Amino acid sequence: MGVKYLWEVVEPCKKRYPLDHLQNKRVCVDLSCWMVELHKVNQSYCATKEKVYVRGFFHRLRALIALNCSIILVSDGSIPGIKVPTYRRRLKARFEVADDGGVEPGKQTSLRRNKGSEFSCMIKEAKVIASTLGILCLDGVEEAEAQCALLNSENLCDACFSSDSDIFLFGAKTVYREICLGEGGYVVCYEMEDIKKKLGLGRNSLIALALLLGSDYSQGVRGIRQEKACEIVRSVGENVILEKVSSEGLAFVKNKRNSKKQIRPKKGTLPLVAVNGSSHDPEGLQEIKEVIDAFMNPKCHNADSNTVSRALAEFTFQRTKLQEICHQFFEWPSEKTDEYILPKIAERNLRRYAILQSRSTEVGVNRPLHKLQVPEKCPVSEIIKTRKVQGRECFEVSWNDLEGLETSIVPADLVERACPEKIIEFKEKMEAKKKKKKPKQKQPKSKEKETSSPSKASSLIELSLQLQQIDLSSTSDLATSTIEEAEQEKEQQKSKKHDYLRLIDSPAKENSSIGWSTIGKFGVGSSSYSFYPETEVIDLISPCPEARSRNVSRSYQEQKSQEQKCLHHKLENVIELSDSETDDDDDDDDDGEHCRKARELRMFLQNIRKDVIR
Numbered sequence: 001m002g003v004k005y006l007w008e009v010v011e012p013c014k015k016r017y018p019l020d021h022l023q024n025k026r027v028c029v030d031l032s033c034w035m036v037e038l039h040k041v042n043q044s045y046c047a048t049k050e051k052v053y054v055r056g057f058f059h060r061l062r063a064l065i066a067l068n069c070s071i072i073l074v075s076d077g078s079i080p081g082i083k084v085p086t087y088r089r090r091l092k093a094r095f096e097v098a099d100d101g102g103v104e105p106g107k108q109t110s111l112r113r114n115k116g117s118e119f120s121c122m123i124k125e126a127k128v129i130a131s132t133l134g135i136l137c138l139d140g141v142e143e144a145e146a147q148c149a150l151l152n153s154e155n156l157c158d159a160c161f162s163s164d165s166d167i168f169l170f171g172a173k174t175v176y177r178e179i180c181l182g183e184g185g186y187v188v189c190y191e192m193e194d195i196k197k198k199l200g201l202g203r204n205s206l207i208a209l210a211l212l213l214g215s216d217y218s219q220g221v222r223g224i225r226q227e228k229a230c231e232i233v234r235s236v237g238e239n240v241i242l243e244k245v246s247s248e249g250l251a252f253v254k255n256k257r258n259s260k261k262q263i264r265p266k267k268g269t270l271p272l273v274a275v276n277g278s279s280h281d282p283e284g285l286q287e288i289k290e291v292i293d294a295f296m297n298p299k300c301h302n303a304d305s306n307t308v309s310r311a312l313a314e315f316t317f318q319r320t321k322l323q324e325i326c327h328q329f330f331e332w333p334s335e336k337t338d339e340y341i342l343p344k345i346a347e348r349n350l351r352r353y354a355i356l357q358s359r360s361t362e363v364g365v366n367r368p369l370h371k372l373q374v375p376e377k378c379p380v381s382e383i384i385k386t387r388k389v390q391g392r393e394c395f396e397v398s399w400n401d402l403e404g405l406e407t408s409i410v411p412a413d414l415v416e417r418a419c420p421e422k423i424i425e426f427k428e429k430m431e432a433k434k435k436k437k438k439p440k441q442k443q444p445k446s447k448e449k450e451t452s453s454p455s456k457a458s459s460l461i462e463l464s465l466q467l468q469q470i471d472l473s474s475t476s477d478l479a480t481s482t483i484e485e486a487e488q489e490k491e492q493q494k495s496k497k498h499d500y501l502r503l504i505d506s507p508a509k510e511n512s513s514i515g516w517s518t519i520g521k522f523g524v525g526s527s528s529y530s531f532y533p534e535t536e537v538i539d540l541i542s543p544c545p546e547a548r549s550r551n552v553s554r555s556y557q558e559q560k561s562q563e564q565k566c567l568h569h570k571l572e573n574v575i576e577l578s579d580s581e582t583d584d585d586d587d588d589d590d591d592g593e594h595c596r597k598a599r600e601l602r603m604f605l606q607n608i609r610k611d612v613i614r
Contacts, residue, residue, distance in 0.1 A: 002145075003164030003206070003215045005226040007177075010165075013194040022356060026070040027176070028148035030162035031137065034060070035122050037163065051329050054125050058326075063181050066344035068351035072311055073130055073137040076125055076144045078110040082217045082294050082383060083143075087111065099253045107490070110142065123398075125329070131315075132322035133341070137319035138301070138311035146170040146298035154303040156312065160188070166215055168192060169206050169295040183390050190414055201230070202238040206243055207295050209233055212253070221253060243294055249285055317345060319404070343408035346399050350410060351380045354418035377401070378419045383426035386412075397422075 006505045038053040064071055116119060127137045140147040148160040149170035159174035160167060167175055168190075178188040196202050199207070212229040214220025232253060236244055322341065323334040381398040384407060388394065393412040401407055416423060426573050 002167070002537070003169065003210045004213045004220065006165035006168070006206070006209065006213070007273060009201075009226050009230060010190055010195055010199065012198055013190055015189045015191070015194075016186050019063070019179075019181070019187065021187060021189075022064060022069045023067040023351065024069070025158040026072065026156075027064075028072045028074055028151050028157045028160045030144045030148055030160070030164065030167075031073045031075045031123060031126060031142055032119075033163045034161065035119070035126060040120065051125065053122060054129060054329055057126050058129055058180065059181060061130060061135065062341055062344045063185070065133065066347045070115070070314070071130075072133050072151065073127070073135060073140050074144045074147045075137055076113065077142045078112050080142045080217075080294060080299070081109045081111070084109075084111050086216050103134070105572075111592055129322075129325055129329070132318045132325055134315040134317045136313075136315060138307065138313055141299045141301060143171075143298055147300045148172065150298070150300045150303065151308070151499075155301055156308070168195070168209065169203065169210060169215075171203060172296055177418075199230070200234050200238075204242045205233045205238050207292055208236075208241045210295070211250065211291060213244060215291075217294055218287075221250065224253070244442050245290055246285070246292060249288060313579040317341075325349045332561070338404045342402065342405040346379060346402055346405055346408055347410050347414070349402075350414060350418050353379060354414060355416055369479055378422070380415065380422055383415065383422050395423075395426075 034057060035053060037057040041056065042052050043392035061071065124505075130137060133461055138147065144166040145160070145162045145164045146164060148157075149167050151157045152160050152173050153171040159176055160172050161179065162172075162175045163177055173192050175190045176187045177190060180186050192203070195206075208231055210220075211218055212221050212232070213226060233241060319338075319341075323332075323337045326332040326337040327334070377400065379400055380400065381400045384398060385397045386393070387396050387409050389409060394409045395412050395415050396407055396409050397415065398407050
């Protein structure tokens, strides 16, 4: 837990960095905090049986390995004596454990942790899978966050991973509270320098806040919130706050309720600091001093101890053992384990090679490392193709001397920093491929032969011209044949028309049995239409030949005019007859219906007359 409300106090100093911010760094990890976070994701029986928390831990480690981030795992040791009341109170609330009650405040000793508990077994599994990746765990003396803070304050690591806020009180400089993997991965960071500048709170002030607000070591002052506590601590000052609290207690803190009643803690509980406590209460001051000393001088391994040196050393990656552990924990085949971890190991090697390359340029050496006889060999064999992963430019590369891995995808900027000559070789290779592809493009055989030899090209041109002439001649013959057929058809039509006209003009027509049919009631005959053959085809497009007008005889024209005159004469007789009949009827009979019919007949005959005249 740490200090109550401290994360809310330092919230203005919160920063979020991309996951690449961790590359080439060394970090300490509070292993208990990570396992609690991963176990909270899914606490079902199936998740525990399938060891989901260990799988999540494995993926975190491989992500940091790919960034060449050195990891120091730190586990909790014994429970500090001053924290035992808090520990027992938590167990009582969780498991309803009976209070042992008879331990005086300030006289508690360290309590060894139960190595057979479920959480201890989870810690052991995490240590086993980390050891196969070459990462050893440092077992702390007491608090793991205190050991991480010591390594960070001694500059043995760049930052610490912990969700316990009291890590700042132990002296940590940079703390990563959260880590998120996957696309858009990030870490949430807090730095002590920002807390000092933005909030005006140093390490001493934070310890004083712990006394006021409460922590794992003290219950704090009742009725005071974080805003008021920060104002009080700032008003005293960073340099003198702890001396004032150690000598005077918390008498300078005014009780909002104006209560002068001094509250003493019960036996077996944390020291409850009284608001009006003074130097006349030696027990209360002693408890405050113990809390301050627990934060200022925690029990940890010294930075120069063999235990720390061994934890900082790097161990080799045990591929076979990792395959066995993953098969035991997750039932993965060895191929799946290699797919997960080998590309990350290769990327880490490439980042380390890039560091050596940058160091060579810093000292003024511009030649590649392999020409300087540096023992390190470039792990990249060649670049195969370009790729894009989550919007980031990458290369698919093949590797040297890495068993079980042939190719993988790495960021393009990493390859550029590590081995720029490989990028140049790749570009030259791609340009050469483009040049080779051009002559391989499919072209007509005639064009290919033209480019081969000029003599063959000329002969092919002549042959093509001859073929064109043959095609033209064949098309012209076809056109002439069609024209001749059309002319023959026209001649046939002309001959038919000419025979028909001769038939009309011949004297046999006058003596023929075909004559005018008897004129009906209205003098209209049908014999005039019998002279034209029924199967005659009339060409409406081409103009009529002149021979037709010349061949038509005068006798035919005279006969036609006589027929028209005869028709007119007969129509006049019919009209006169109808007029006379209507006149007689009008005189003899006054029947209106008969007059009306006669009038209609007369109008009908007049219309026929007009049509005939036209």
